[in-house]
Amino acid sequence: MGSTATGSSSSIYIPAQGAWDVIAAGPTLYWTDAVGGNVSELTGESRVDFSTTELAPKALALDSANLYWANGDGTVVAASLTSFARTVLATAPSRAGGLATDGQSVYWTSPGDGTVMKYPLPGGPATTLATTQLGPAGIAVDGTSVYWVASSGGTVMKATPK
Numbered sequence: 001m002g003s004t005a006t007g008s009s010s011s012i013y014i015p016a017q018g019a020w021d022v023i024a025a026g027p028t029l030y031w032t033d034a035v036g037g038n039v040s041e042l043t044g045e046s047r048v049d050f051s052t053t054e055l056a057p058k059a060l061a062l063d064s065a066n067l068y069w070a071n072g073d074g075t076v077v078a079a080s081l082t083s084f085a086r087t088v089l090a091t092a093p094s095r096a097g098g099l100a101t102d103g104q105s106v107y108w109t110s111p112g113d114g115t116v117m118k119y120p121l122p123g124g125p126a127t128t129l130a131t132t133q134l135g136p137a138g139i140a141v142d143g144t145s146v147y148w149v150a151s152s153g154g155t156v157m158k159a160t161p162k
Contacts, residue, residue, distance in 0.1 A: 021060040021069075030067055032057040039069050039079070050079045051086055059099035061106060068106050070096030076108060076119065090119045090126040098139035098148065105162070109136035109148050116148055116159065129159045 018035025028043045032054075039050040039057050051057075056072025066078045074092040076099070079085065094112025101107065106119045107129070116130040116139070130136070135152030145160040 020058045023060050023062050023067075025062055030060060030062060032060055032069055034058050034072070039067070039077075041067075048084070050084050051077075056095070059096050059108065061099040061101040063101045063103040065103075066101075068099055068101055070099050070108055074110075076106060078106070089123075090117070092117060092126075097135075097137040097151075100139045100141045100146075102141045102143075102162070105141075107139055107141055107146055107162075109133070109139050111135050111137060111151075116146065116157075118146070118162070129162070130157065133157065 018033055020032045020034040022029060022031040028041055030041045032039050034056045037054045038052050039054055041048050050067060054071050057069045059070040061068040066080055068078050070076050072095045074095055075088050076090045078087050078089050089106060092110050094110045096108040097111040098109045104121055108117050114131060114133040114136060115128055116133060116136055117126050118129050119126045129146060134150045137149045137151040139148040141162060145158050146162045147156060147158050150157050
């Protein structure tokens, strides 16, 4: 069930039933397992689970203090990189398609209801950045704008200011 890389790459095996998203940060990998309900990290050969009881965790985002993920029930969760303390930030009406952070806010797309959302860190109400989007999926953020893919419309969208 593992994957093998060829050439000058090294191979790794991460035992996950339904690995969905992955982020690399220095020597550490973070991933979600949508079938097993796990959100995990791997540094060297040391695996740590942030949580093992999530409901279909999928999209991931990372900043210098926290790992963020979105669950199939619409919850957007943060966990401290040092204490692994888990906090539900917001609950969306549908699962998130993509997740991003700029360290000041967490952003996500909700394909089920066609919205793009923003949650300020360290807290406050979530705000809607865009509505009636056609299958919003992947999302990215820079210093001034938020970008997302409207997958059903075949376009990349932009909201400025973020």
